[in-house]
Amino acid sequence: MTRILVTGASGFIGSHVAKHFHAQGHEVIATGRDVARLDVLSRAGLRSWVRDLSSDPLSPLTDETDVVVHCAALSSPWGRREQFMAANVLATKRLLDASRQSGVRRFVHFSSPSIYFRLGDQFNTPEAFEPPRKWINPYAETKWLAEQCVREAVSAGLPAVILRPRAVFGEGDRAIFPRLLGLAQRGWFPRIGDGKALIDVTYVANVVAAVQASMEYTVPVDGRAFNITNGESMQVRELLHHLFSALDLKVRMIPLPRSVAIALGGAAETIANVMPGRPEPRLSRYGVGVLGFSQTLDISAARQQLGYAPTISVIEGIARFAQWWKSRVQY
Numbered sequence: 094m095t096r097i098l099v100t101g102a103s104g105f106i107g108s109h110v111a112k113h114f115h116a117q118g119h120e121v122i123a124t125g126r127d128v129a130r131l132d133v134l135s136r137a138g139l140r141s142w143v144r145d146l147s148s149d150p151l152s153p154l155t156d157e158t159d160v161v162v163h164c165a166a167l168s169s170p171w172g173r174r175e176q177f178m179a180a181n182v183l184a185t186k187r188l189l190d191a192s193r194q195s196g197v198r199r200f201v202h203f204s205s206p207s208i209y210f211r212l213g214d215q216f217n218t219p220e221a222f223e224p225p226r227k228w229i230n231p232y233a234e235t236k237w238l239a240e241q242c243v244r245e246a247v248s249a250g251l252p253a254v255i256l257r258p259r260a261v262f263g264e265g266d267r268a269i270f271p272r273l274l275g276l277a278q279r280g281w282f283p284r285i286g287d288g289k290a291l292i293d294v295t296y297v298a299n300v301v302a303a304v305q306a307s308m309e310y311t312v313p314v315d316g317r318a319f320n321i322t323n324g325e326s327m328q329v330r331e332l333l334h335h336l337f338s339a340l341d342l343k344v345r346m347i348p349l350p351r352s353v354a355i356a357l358g359g360a361a362e363t364i365a366n367v368m369p370g371r372p373e374p375r376l377s378r379y380g381v382g383v384l385g386f387s388q389t390l391d392i393s394a395a396r397q398q399l400g401y402a403p404t405i406s407v408i409e410g411i412a413r414f415a416q417w418w419k420s421r422v423q424y
């Protein structure tokens with residue numbers, strides 16, 4: 094039995110990871126800040142500890158822990174830079190330090206392909222990457238900075254693997270599909286460009302399989318990063334069609350040229366920036382980039398070096414998501 098610390102276990106991906114390893118008979122410490130969401134895990138028999146990774150002492154979490162799966166982050170295309178720095182960089186650095194001092198044997202770090210973002214088509218993007226001079230948002234910037242913290246910890250002796258999963262969806266999703274469904278709730282959806290841009294998404298159980306693969310002793314633990322997707326790039330219009338059909342939604346697609354969408358996204362961001370509370374705009378340049386330009390990832394390194402093999406198709410994943418969304422039970 095391995096003792097596994099899962100951070101962000103009160104969140105979407107972390108809860109799936111924690112439940113998976115618990116079901117396999119490992120000793121799982123599920124941690125997060127949201128007491129109610131952690132209580133759901135406790136009732137399912139997991140040990141859960143409420144901790145703020147940016148400020149609480151972390152050695153009680155990492156001492157006697159074999160593996161850390163670090164899912165916690167502020168995961169959003171919108172928000173204040175200082176909040177992203179605290180949740181994504183400071184928290185990661187503190188957890189890495191504690192893990193190294195406690196002798197953790199493997200650290201699996203969740204990063205994001207948002208770091209590759211460009212307002213342009215990008216096909217089969219590999220992991221090798223030069224950071225841009227200007228980031229699209231503080232999320233992408235701080236996910237990149239956190240990766241650098243992981244690489245420093247590797248140099249200091251901590252074995253680590255970095256995963257960059259693209260657009261994760263499934264039961265409990267709070268970000269990707271809910272945002273699309275929020276846009277579609279008025280009965281129409283912007284078809285940016287010709288709708289034929291290619292998109293990669295990843296069903297959450299496949300992400301869990303990537304974490305499991307990262308635990309194998311043959312895996313390189315030198316801090317290298319791996320793209321993770323379903324390996325089934327599809328046109329944005331196809332993905333939306335499958336999602337809306339699975340939920341029996343009638344949604345009209347309204348054509349919107351890319352240049353107009355970018356201008357509208359920029360204007361919406363400017364307005365949101367001066368509104369009280371800076372609410373997230375429904376359309377942003379980031380959203381336009383994701384839905385209006387092809388952004389596909391090369392996952393051959395994960396296949397070859399991790400032995401990663403996605404087993405649940407996008408269609409099957411959407412069916413499972415739709416079933417959960419319709420019931421809206423606490424997952």
Ligand SMILES: NC(=O)c1ccc[n+]([C@@H]2O[C@H](COP(=O)([O-])OP(=O)(O)OC[C@H]3O[C@@H](n4cnc5c(N)ncnc54)[C@H](OP(=O)(O)O)[C@@H]3O)[C@@H](O)[C@H]2O)c1
Nearest residue numbers: 101103104105106125126127145146165166203205260261
């Ligand atoms: N979802 C995606 O499509 C996607 C794609 C690429 C990469 N990722 C990465 O995958 C990871 C998990 O994403 P997710 O979608 O599961 O996000 P999520 O549902 O928003 O969950 C984030 C988790 O992080 C925790 N957290 C944030 N700040 C914390 C802090 N200071 N101390 C302790 N816990 C903290 C939250 O705890 P509380 O809620 O309890 O406060 C929550 O459990 C993130 O690293 C994200 O960047 C996600």
